[in-house]
Amino acid sequence: MxxxxxxxxxxxxxxxxxxxxxxxxxxxxxxxxxGGNSYAITVSIYEDCLTGLPEAIAQDxxxxxxxxxxxxxxxxxxxxxxxxxxSIYLPVEGRLxxxxxxxxxxxxxxxxxxxxxxxxxxxxxxxxxxxxxxxxYQRCCRNASVLNIFSPATVGATYYCIIPxxxxxxxxxxxxxKNYPPQIICINNPLFYDHSAIDPDGDSLSYEFxxxxxxxxxxLAKPIPKPPPFDIVSYVPPFTSKNPMGGFPKIQIDPISGxxxxxxxxxxxxxxxxxxxxxxxxxxxxxxxREFQFVVTNCxxxxxxxIPILSSEFNTYIVNCEDYTVHFINNSKGGFSYNWDFGxxxxxxxxxxxxxxTYIYTDTGTFxxxxxxxxxxxxxxSITRFVKVYPKFKTxxxxxxxxxxxxxxxxxxxxxxxxxxxxxxxWNFGDSTISNIENPTHSFSNGGTYNVLFVARNFKGxxxxxxxxxxxxxxxxxxxxxxxxxxxxxxxxxxxxxTQYTWTPGTNLNATTISNPTGYYPDxxxxxxxxxxxxxxxxxxxxxxxxxxxxxAAIFVPSGFSPNGDGRNDVLRPVLIGYKxxxxxNVYNRWGQMVYHTNEIGEGWDGxxxxxxxxxxxxxxxxxxxxxxxxxxxxxxxxxxxx
Numbered sequence: 001m002x003x004x005x006x007x008x009x010x011x012x013x014x015x016x017x018x019x020x021x022x023x024x025x026x027x028x029x030x031x032x033x034x035g036g037n038s039y040a041i042t043v044s045i046y047e048d049c050l051t052g053l054p055e056a057i058a059q060d061x062x063x064x065x066x067x068x069x070x071x072x073x074x075x076x077x078x079x080x081x082x083x084x085x086x087s088i089y090l091p092v093e094g095r096l097x098x099x100x101x102x103x104x105x106x107x108x109x110x111x112x113x114x115x116x117x118x119x120x121x122x123x124x125x126x127x128x129x130x131x132x133x134x135x136x137y138q139r140c141c142r143n144a145s146v147l148n149i150f151s152p153a154t155v156g157a158t159y160y161c162i163i164p165x166x167x168x169x170x171x172x173x174x175x176x177x178k179n180y181p182p183q184i185i186c187i188n189n190p191l192f193y194d195h196s197a198i199d200p201d202g203d204s205l206s207y208e209f210x211x212x213x214x215x216x217x218x219x220l221a222k223p224i225p226k227p228p229p230f231d232i233v234s235y236v237p238p239f240t241s242k243n244p245m246g247g248f249p250k251i252q253i254d255p256i257s258g259x260x261x262x263x264x265x266x267x268x269x270x271x272x273x274x275x276x277x278x279x280x281x282x283x284x285x286x287x288x289x290r291e292f293q294f295v296v297t298n299c300x301x302x303x304x305x306x307i308p309i310l311s312s313e314f315n316t317y318i319v320n321c322e323d324y325t326v327h328f329i330n331n332s333k334g335g336f337s338y339n340w341d342f343g344x345x346x347x348x349x350x351x352x353x354x355x356x357x358t359y360i361y362t363d364t365g366t367f368x369x370x371x372x373x374x375x376x377x378x379x380x381x382s383i384t385r386f387v388k389v390y391p392k393f394k395t396x397x398x399x400x401x402x403x404x405x406x407x408x409x410x411x412x413x414x415x416x417x418x419x420x421x422x423x424x425x426x427w428n429f430g431d432s433t434i435s436n437i438e439n440p441t442h443s444f445s446n447g448g449t450y451n452v453l454f455v456a457r458n459f460k461g462x463x464x465x466x467x468x469x470x471x472x473x474x475x476x477x478x479x480x481x482x483x484x485x486x487x488x489x490x491x492x493x494x495x496x497x498x499t500q501y502t503w504t505p506g507t508n509l510n511a512t513t514i515s516n517p518t519g520y521y522p523d524x525x526x527x528x529x530x531x532x533x534x535x536x537x538x539x540x541x542x543x544x545x546x547x548x549x550x551x552x553a554a555i556f557v558p559s560g561f562s563p564n565g566d567g568r569n570d571v572l573r574p575v576l577i578g579y580k581x582x583x584x585x586n587v588y589n590r591w592g593q594m595v596y597h598t599n600e601i602g603e604g605w606d607g608x609x610x611x612x613x614x615x616x617x618x619x620x621x622x623x624x625x626x627x628x629x630x631x632x633x634x635x636x637x638x639x640x641x642x643x
Contacts, residue, residue: 022143023052024060025115026181026292027159029135032200033171037128039163041065042121043088043137046098046181046292050114061094062087063120064138064222069131072227075124085224088120095119098180106379108300113183126163133163136225140216143293147268148239149212156215156223157291158230164285173200174288175276181292186299187267190306191251192383196258197276197288207258210275211241212291233271244272245294254314259384261315264296303334305373305383313461317369317385321393321462324361328369332381335373343367343387361389388461393417395456395464403472404539405447413438415456415464424457430470447474477533479545481602486578487549489628490520497541498533505529521549553578553627560640563607572639573604574623583624583632587639590617607641616643 027045034040043063064085067075074083098115126133140156142149149155164172175197182193199205213230216223235241245251251262253274260274272294278286308331310318320326330338342359344350344367350359361367367389372382394416401409415422427435429442430450444450450470457463477497485491495501495515503512507527511517521527527547534540556575563570574585579601587596587605595614596605607614622636 022141022153023048023056024139024157025143026290027137027139027157028177028288028290029137029159029161030174030176030288031135031161031163033173034123035171037126038123039126040121040123041067041135042119043159044117044119045137045139045159047095047116047118048114048143049097049116050112057116059222060090060118060139061120062089063118064225065120065122066136066225066227067124067126068134068136068227069127072134074227075127075133083224086122086124088122090118090120098183100183101180106302106381107186108302109298111184111297111299115183117180130165130167132165134160134228135163136160136227138215138223138225140218140221140223142271143269145269146271146293147266148236148244148270150234150236152271154218155233156217156221158213158215158225159289159291160213160228160230161288162286172278172285174286175199175203175205175278177276177288177290181290182294184299185264185294185296186301187264187296189301189304190263190383191247191261193260194258195253195260195274195290199278201280203285204279205258206255206277206279207253208255208275208277209242209244209253210273210289212271212273239270241273245270245296249309252314259315264294267296267298270294270296301334301381303374303379303381304332305335305371305381306331306333307369307371307383307385309385311388311461312463313386313388315385316461317387319388319390319461319463321390321458321460321464323391324364324389325358326361326387326389327358328356330356330371332371332373334379337374337377339372339375341370341372343369361387364390390419390458390460390462393419393458393462393464395454395466397454397466397468399452399468399470402539403470403537404475404535405445405472406443407539408441408443409470411440411442411452411454413454413456417458417462419458419460419462422456422458424455424463426453426455428453444470444472447472447476473535473537473539475535475537475539475541477531477541477543479529479531479543482546482548484548484550484577485521486553486628487521487524487551489549489578490518491547493517493519493529493531493545495531495533495543497543498535498539500534502532503529504532519547521547524549524551550577555579555623555625555633555635557621557623557635557637558639559637560642561607562642563613564643571604571606572621573602576601576625578628579625579633580628580630581626583626584622585624586622588620588622589614590619595619614641616641 025046025048030042032040047057065088066085076084076086078084096117098117100113137159142152144153146152177197179194212233247262247264249262253260273291276288277284307317308329340352340357342350344361347362367387369385369387374380396414398414399409399411425438429452451467452470453467455465479495493516501515506512508519509517530542530544532542554577561569561572582599582601585598586594588594595609618638618640620638624634626632
């Protein structure tokens with residue numbers, strides 16, 4: 001009993017040491033099958049030996065490990081059956097200085113770096129191999145300057161892998177990443193990093209960015225590793241596990257090759273987790289996860305090989321669907337020699353030393369293009385892109401229907417493609433409306449000219465765009481404004497909006513199939529007319545006008561108005577019945593200054609003077625007009641402006 005108590009006291013003492021682990025910038029867990037149920041399990045952690053505290057680095061040794069079976073039961077137990085952990089000590093050669101992978105001669109302003117890989121390995125014979133085992137290592141904490149997750153200084157990390165059951169993958173070996181992670185990434189310089197792995201069993205591998213998990217804490221920097229499920233770290237928007245760094249173009253990973261490409265455009269430290277999935281018989285049997293902090297800094301590579309991406313396809317320079325000829329753009333810097341390999345393996349002359357060559361491919365297909373800048377020099381650089389050649393592809397469309405507001409138009413995809421199927425459509429109708437179906441219908445609410453954009457793409461990535469101007473008639477049938485006249489007078493109608501007109505009813509009209517019939521009214525009454533209009537495009541509509549016939553002429557000017565924009569009584573205008581024209585309608589302020597003038601019937605004052613709102617108060621108006629018999633009249637009065 002005394003011995004057991006001593007073990008637990010030592011354990012608590014070790015776990016309570018305040019080992020700040022911000023020096024740890026990444027880690028991974030892998031394993032190798034030795035036969036039977038025996039596995040060599042390796043925990044690799046990457047330590048910042050430039051700014052990390054030496055005492056914290058020293059406390060990484062030993063590593064605490066736990067292995068859980070299908071029901072999250074630890075295989076490690078103390079004498080009374082409690083789950084504990086196992087300690088793995090570093091061998092003598094357990095820490096390795098990771099090369100910086102760049103020369104000071106090749107960086108204009110080289111930053112200081114120091115990175116060590118601490119590798120802990122131990123052989124375990126598992127209780128049986130009919131269960132799935134999860135191997136877990138946990139530590140605290142991440143560097144406080146990490147940008148893409150919340151509270152990095154207090155949030156630890158969990159690194160783990162899974163050993164599949166024998167019934168699914170007998171004596172399986174985990175995949176192993178081929179390259180060390182990059183220590184320094186230069187801002188605004190293209191990133192091209194091979195994050196692929198090798199699988200000793202020959203299993204198929206796929207790659208993706210995946211989430212990081214929470215581990216230890218400030219109060220418990222080296223915890224006893226806990227079983228899954230693990231808590232997910234919280235990412236700072238707009239960053240996510242799938243978009244850990246942003247960039248333009250965005251940093252992304254090829255799911256097949258494991259190549260990470262893009263151009264970082266934000267300086268800082270970013271947690272990036274790459275999952276390498278191991279496939280056998282169509283199923284994922286294991287996933288190796290490597291978490292690492294990618295550091296983007298304001299360094300500048302002296303030599304940069306750069307071919308732009310001119311397509312939406314991953315790491316693809318161009319998808320040429322017109323012909324076999326490709327002109328290559330070279331955005332490299334610091335170069336004095338250029339070696340192009342166009343990837344056309346069937347043709348021995350598929351190379352060039354020109355700065356921006358043109359090459360005619362001998363066949364269709366997807367080709368691996370490689371550019372090496374300053375080959376054989378102290379500071380070479382290279383880049384690889386895909387070139388896809390699949391002629392021919394042409395986007396086209398047509399439409400049918402009445403080109404009238406509110407009427408349905410039918411759009412038809414007429415695109416042609418040597419390689420089918422066409423599996424992507426994007427329509428932008430020019431009125432803030434889009435569609436993603438092949439043959440959509442659409443109606444335009446208002447008349448006008450619309451630039452309809454149509455993009456189509458086939459399964460090979462061939463994309464083409466076409467824009468057509470569609471004129472929707474500004475069709476708005478108009479019969480005229482309601483009017484009041486004196487009996488014995490005539491009214492001259494003036495309908496608009498089309499080329500064909502039909503008036504109903506025909507009462508008092510001299511014609512019913514023209515735009516401008518004359519109506520004569522020998523007696524009082526109220527008459528309502530509807531004009532049916534047909535436009536040159538075939539648009540059909542109607543409008544109504546009301547004619548009121550009174551006994552005698554009249555003039556009315558409101559005593560007050562409120563130009564406050566509510567649509568009611570906003571304008572001061574005289575209402576005239578039986579008068580032919582206005583010679584002048586003037587409005588004056590209290591100092592006798594004229595603030596408004598018109599000689600048009602139907603016009604009025606909106607309460608402003610030179611674009612500024614006039615004050616509340618009393619204003620004076622004067623009206624000179626001529627009646628239908630040619631006799632002049634003169635009136636004046638005052639009006640109150642309210643707000």
